[in-house]
Amino acid sequence: MATDIEQPEVEEEILDEPADVEPEDSKPEVETVEVEELAVEDEVAEAEQAGFEPDFEPDAAEETGELVSEESGGWFGRLRSGLKRSRESVVGQLNAAIAEFRDAGDEEFWERVEEILISSDVGVNTTAKLVAELEQEALEKNITSSDQLRKLMIEHAARMLEGPVELDISRKPTVVLMVGVNGTGKTTTIGKLVNYLPGEVMLAAGDTFRAAAIEQLQTWGERTGAPVVARQRGADAAAVAHEAVEAAQQQNADVLLVDTAGRLHTKINLMAELEKVRRVIERRIPDAPHEVLMTVDATTGQNGLRQVKMFAESVGVTGIILTKLDGTAKGGIALAIANETGIPIKMISVGEKVGDLHPFDAREFAEALFGDL
């Protein structure tokens, strides 16, 4: 799994506060970093593939015959198709259970619902809360039909998922720091965000660690017309961030999206490096980064919740982007994150293309999870 990719330890010096974040060894290069010519589409695709191990395997979806297509009803259709495997397993089970619902006083029924939700990554705590609320309201309202109960479930789940979804891009420049575990979709999401956001968007190649990471971001820059501030591989990520903020200010950009290297939430030194990137940005613009967005791969299950907690503690996450919802069997992690961290899910990603990034809609998400087939 991508979350298990080993990263060599970061050198000690990276943990030091930069006395001056403008080392002499390499000059900042805006849009002109030395990379091999990647003009040919095939080579571009190759560069994107190189150096990382995507943990979403299209083949897995193909096997189930559930590879989503554009005809499946827009992004909501894609989300539903993506969750279809879960609808056939987890939510399918839920549907079967709900279909037999008659009596809110039936303890066995609620136990069954609990079991199913836990197996859908909703997690023990959040499941307990959700089921207790549902049971109480179902009893109070004397609900006896499956349809009424399903509506109640959707309502409660939607309420749990609701939060401010808007990205705060009111500053000029607005600085957005993109963080997350390896392979969760940071760089791809940044590429998609260029198209999604209004105004002039600039990118910072803050992943100086992984092979081909800089090229991957530059390819997105070429595709979307966004300038990319980059240095050579191995450069100090904080220095890149510093220069990028400066360039965004000088060039009057509306938004600066700062990519970062994927890191395991459990690696203390790598998290410290990220904190340093944040501090350096803050030093240049005191209220920046204005958004710290964290990509969470929806296919990683409950581990996603632990990731969010650790990143939030370390760099203060302002919003979650839940990715790979087209490839997951379990969307319940959204409920766990919303309930247990209070950090809003702001966007979802249902594929690898530019148009696959969408604002999060709590009610629609709840309907996709708990709606009738």
Ligand SMILES: Nc1nc2c(ncn2[C@@H]2O[C@H](COP(=O)(O)OP(=O)(O)OP(=O)(O)O)[C@@H](O)[C@H]2O)c(=O)[nH]1
């Ligand atoms: N199916 C699917 N694939 C996605 C989605 N988002 C990203 N991917 C793919 O996941 C893989 C990893 O995406 P990246 O954007 O490189 O992830 P990252 O977090 O930047 O990875 P590192 O920089 O290595 O930490 C790529 O193959 C992406 O195309 C999504 O919503 N659905």
Ligand SMILES: [Mg+2]
């Ligand atoms: Mg990346």
